[in-house]
Amino acid sequence: MRKYTTLILVLFTFTGISCCIVSCVARKSEPIKQKTFTPANDRIANGERVYMMHCQKCHPGGEGGLGPAINSNPAPQFVKRFQSRHGLGVMPGFKKNEISKRDLHDVSKYIRAWKSY
Numbered sequence: 001m002r003k004y005t006t007l008i009l010v011l012f013t014f015t016g017i018s019c020c021i022v023s024c025v026a027r028k029s030e031p032i033k034q035k036t037f038t039p040a041n042d043r044i045a046n047g048e049r050v051y052m053m054h055c056q057k058c059h060p061g062g063e064g065g066l067g068p069a070i071n072s073n074p075a076p077q078f079v080k081r082f083q084s085r086h087g088l089g090v091m092p093g094f095k096k097n098e099i100s101k102r103d104l105h106d107v108s109k110y111i112r113a114w115k116s117y
């Protein structure tokens with residue numbers, strides 16, 4: 001019986017820790033972070049503006065909304081830009097007349113800066 005209790009305790013602890021590692025990384029909202037994001041340069045500021053216009057409604061704060069969380073997505077930025085251009089499933093693709101090449105790179109810079117602030 002004692003053996004099982006220990007085993008169950010170990011399992012619960014492991015599950016708790018791994019849930020925290022997996023789920024906490026995506027959360028960036030202000031009440032938890034207690035600090036505000038300040039873009040380090042104009043490109044990141046522009047990326048934030050474009051993100052707010054086109055992406056925020058489905059990926060609020062880089063967290064899950066209609067779409068999945070982006071903050072915890074380890075894929076390289078070019079993959080994210082590809083997905084933004086071409087879309088996937090419910091996510092629409094954004095053509096060059098909607099988001100220019102430079103703007104899309106700015107969104108990348110913003111996502112990276114936001115993820116690690």
Ligand code: HEC
Binds near residue numbers: 055068069070
């Ligand atoms: C209409 C809602 C919507 C908008 C607007 C939108 N997305 Fe998405 N996004 C989604 C959905 C839904 C998925 C999941 C697609 C799938 O896997 O089928 C997704 C997936 C993604 C993924 C992959 C995440 C993962 O873990 O699979 C990235 C990166 C992403 N979106 C970035 C963006 C960026 C950048 C923008 C703005 C340029 C954007 N999205 C705009 C709905 C949206």
